[in-house]
Each structure stands twice: as structure tokens, then as C-alpha cells.
Amino acid sequence: NAGVTQTPKFQVLKTGQSMTLQCAQDMNHNSMYWYRQDPGMGLRLIYYSASEGTTDKGEVPNGYNVSRLNKREFSLRLESAAPSQTSVYFCASRRQGQPQHFGDGTRLSIL
């Protein structure tokens, strides 16, 4: 039972490089989410996808783009990475009426 799978688990980038974080869920959930976690700030929503084919901005979308590739996959792209985007990124998914299930995170450092 894989649940929510995030790849990669760790990544180091240089300022200005681009990168795509991958997220896949095998629970047939409709909704998917991307968060960033920073010390003392909890989790903040970057983007979400209520259903396949739709995406919406969350609290902190600047500097990011997303793609809901199909029902299973929801990717997060950093077009030009900045040191302020150093964070732990979590993907989550849920079925309507149920709580969100989280992946184990991607730890991203930008130098």
C-alpha cells in the first residue's frame, strides 16, 4: 500500500535552476495538494487540485507552477529556484469527505 509517493526525497539546486517535484497517489483520490513546511510556520498551501483537470492557487503560489497530469499525479515545478524556496515540500491527497493523506516529503535546498 504505497499511498502518496513523492520523488525525489532530497535535492540540492543552485539558484536559477529549474526542477519538478513529482507526486503520485494510488488511492483513487480526487483532490491533491502541495504544501511547503518551514520552521515555525507550519504547513502552507502552495497549490491544489480539487479534481482532475483543475488547479487553483493556495496561500503561497508565487514562484511555482503545477500540473495535474492525470488523476494519480500532481507535479510542482520551480522554474527559477531561489534560496527562499529552500523548504520541505509535502504532497497530499484526499477523497471527498475524508482527511488528507500525506507523502513523506521532499527536502529541497537551494544554494
Added chain:
Amino acid sequence: AQSVTQLGSHVSVSEGALVLLRCNYSSSVPPYLFWYVQYPNQGLQLLLKYTSAATLVKGINGFEAEFKKSETSFHLTKPSAHMSDAAEYFCAVSDDTGTASKLTFGTGTRLQVTL
């Protein structure tokens, strides 16, 4: 708009002592409330949820929380702390359960359990 305040970024208790982690929420509609736990280098795991049924909610690992509308609180408790409870705990609020439902998280409370 909804928000969550967790009082105390760090809480330390002795093994066997009562655990009390505080959460107050703000919501313009009847809220749905959650507690999640995060162990080091892991994702968030659901401890318990309140969805307008019983006000006292029991979760996994012996934790429970009580919804108090008059106090806008949803504090997490456990009668007797165990070393394995050391982790970071997040309270979260949502205003609906539809497909576009979003969670707003508190800033977290790190629980330390000492011998």
C-alpha cells in the same frame, strides 16, 4: 477566513504525565478540525478528526480531543505520555469537506518526553 493558533511551540512532559497541547481556531462556519502528528523525517499522520458528531473525539495512540464551541478550542490530550509520543503535532481547520476543501494549519507544537 479560517485560522488556527497553537499555544506553545515546545512542550516538555515527563513520561507517564498528562499531555495537553492547545489549539484554538477561528472559522466563520462550523469547522472541521484535525490533529496530525509528524515524526522526524516523515510526513503527517492523522491522529483524529472532528466533523460535527461527538464533541469528544478519540484518536490513535491513546490521544483524544474535545471540541468546545464556546471556547473555540480543540485541545489534544493523552492521560499518560510515552517516549514514543515525542514528535511535532499540528492542529488544522477546514470549513467544508467538498472536493475543493483546504486545510489551514497551526504552526505546530513540538512535544518532548523526558524520563
